[in-house]
Amino acid sequence: MGWLFLKVLLVGVTFLGSLYPLVDFSFSGDTRGQKPNFVIILADDMGWGDLGANWAETKDTTNLDKMAAEGMRFVDFHAAASTCSPSRASLLTGRLGLRNGVTHNFAVTSVGGLPLNETTLAEVLQQAGYVTGMIGKWHLGHHGSYHPNFRGFDYYFGIPYSHDMGCTDTPGYNHPPCPACPRGGRPSRHLERDCYTDVALPLYENLYIVEQPVNLSSLAQKYAEKATQFIQHASASGRPFLLYVGLAHMHVPLSRTQLSADPRGRRPYGAGLREMDSLVGQIKDKVDRTAKENTFLWFTGDNGPWAQKCELAGSVGPFTGSWQTHQGGSPAKQTTWEGGHRVPALAYWPGRVPVNVTSTALLSVLDIFPTVVALAGASLPQDRHFDGLDASKVLFGRSQMGHGVLFHPNSGAAGEYGALQTVRLGHYKAFYISGEEMLRRREVSERVPMNLAVDRAEALRPERSPPRTCRFSLMDKMLLE
Numbered sequence: 001m002g003w004l005f006l007k008v009l010l011v012g013v014t015f016l017g018s019l020y021p022l023v024d025f026s027f028s029g030d031t032r033g034q035k036p037n038f039v040i041i042l043a044d045d046m047g048w049g050d051l052g053a054n055w056a057e058t059k060d061t062t063n064l065d066k067m068a069a070e071g072m073r074f075v076d077f078h079a080a081a082s083t084c085s086p087s088r089a090s091l092l093t094g095r096l097g098l099r100n101g102v103t104h105n106f107a108v109t110s111v112g113g114l115p116l117n118e119t120t121l122a123e124v125l126q127q128a129g130y131v132t133g134m135i136g137k138w139h140l141g142h143h144g145s146y147h148p149n150f151r152g153f154d155y156y157f158g159i160p161y162s163h164d165m166g167c168t169d170t171p172g173y174n175h176p177p178c179p180a181c182p183r184g185g186r187p188s189r190h191l192e193r194d195c196y197t198d199v200a201l202p203l204y205e206n207l208y209i210v211e212q213p214v215n216l217s218s219l220a221q222k223y224a225e226k227a228t229q230f231i232q233h234a235s236a237s238g239r240p241f242l243l244y245v246g247l248a249h250m251h252v253p254l255s256r257t258q259l260s261a262d263p264r265g266r267r268p269y270g271a272g273l274r275e276m277d278s279l280v281g282q283i284k285d286k287v288d289r290t291a292k293e294n295t296f297l298w299f300t301g302d303n304g305p306w307a308q309k310c311e312l313a314g315s316v317g318p319f320t321g322s323w324q325t326h327q328g329g330s331p332a333k334q335t336t337w338e339g340g341h342r343v344p345a346l347a348y349w350p351g352r353v354p355v356n357v358t359s360t361a362l363l364s365v366l367d368i369f370p371t372v373v374a375l376a377g378a379s380l381p382q383d384r385h386f387d388g389l390d391a392s393k394v395l396f397g398r399s400q401m402g403h404g405v406l407f408h409p410n411s412g413a414a415g416e417y418g419a420l421q422t423v424r425l426g427h428y429k430a431f432y433i434s435g436e437e438m439l440r441r442r443e444v445s446e447r448v449p450m451n452l453a454v455d456r457a458e459a460l461r462p463e464r465s466p467p468r469t470c471r472f473s474l475m476d477k478m479l480l481e
């Protein structure tokens, strides 16, 4: 199999959060015979500890915490990969990157995308009579046939990739600092910052660019408006709908929202979290007002926080990966450590999903495809293997059975991209390659001048490199602005 048996590390996995007994649940609000609507909201780079319901230190997610109390919260729910494109490709195909071909992030210059012979969830539901919409970050290829409108979505509104992959006039908070687009069409390159390219970030509505560069300060509001309009129009059409929302939050740059007067609230990350929470709240309110009994809302994340962004990254909660951090590596985004892989997850469907329940079932973003297809009464494409499972029994409180075994693919922290070098088996997790070295090297090599080969070689010697630390504080600077 070509696996590198460098290290095998068994880690006991503890479950946090109190475990509420599953209530015996009976159906109410008879909607049988009528296909349910689906709203899937995927947060970006959100930490497990960024959800207040998961982690008491977080007090910025009022709407999401309410949704947890009104539905089911999953405490052992996993991204399908630890970076954006592979995670999203797996959500839309129900298959791991080794099968669907997406093991890396796509770049601004990528000409390809999610392979065209993959069948997306949207295509399956479209076939089953659904109206399908996608709002937000796509990141599965933006040229020609890779565009969302050709991958099963009747409607698309959003940005083609991450919002640090292009310049804007409203860049927001990022580390390293991310200046606005250059004036007078004269591109300037700054090697030390990674949030700028020569292309101004475009905002699409279907096949057309409607704003370029996009105004990041008003993007959340636009997403809320487009999502509520979509839900309104789709409901009025009398057909069931699928809405997939890929939030820009909590990826950097964080938008420059009004920081509150309360010193605690002046942290840009907390402000961003509240903005995201409010956006999700607006979408949920619209669902409640329009199609409450017949809409299944699923909220989760694409991977853990981007720890290299220091104060501008989210919280891994209790999953600090002390072994890994002791080796000098990060336990967050890109890695298969819990902080990078375990994500917040909530299911809300009044009358169907039991309320105020915590599930410890081992589940994954991979399960969204088979579950939604089953609930829609559609059938899975027969000519391929799926890595997810139909989790509807768990959702309806009739089972606690998730995956017995769940593989986690490499996402750039170590080894070959996409290779399955971490595995969860019950309460244990085995790492065949732990990933501390690559992240440490990258972190160190970022710090050295690009043209000094000698410093670079020095920095690549792992035993010489200090643990990854956040050596700067942006806070003082920000508060002065």
Ligand SMILES: *[C@@H]1O[C@H](CO)[C@@H](O)[C@H](O)[C@H]1NC(C)=O
Binding pocket: 115, 117, 118, 384
């Ligand atoms: C799609 O094409 C690739 C390359 O030919 C192949 O490896 C893969 O198995 C195909 N996938 C499906 C679902 O047919």
Ligand SMILES: *[C@@H]1O[C@H](CO)[C@@H](O)[C@H](O)[C@H]1NC(C)=O
Binding pocket: 169, 170, 215, 216, 217, 218
């Ligand atoms: C961006 O949107 C914000 C909020 O709507 C607005 O106040 C600001 O003027 C806009 N900026 C630009 C450059 O258009």
Ligand SMILES: *[C@@H]1O[C@H](CO)[C@@H](O)[C@H](O)[C@H]1NC(C)=O
Binding pocket: 020, 069, 356
């Ligand atoms: C949810 O359950 C917890 C623990 O059983 C309880 O303390 C809390 O009051 C419940 N909340 C709601 C809104 O029912």
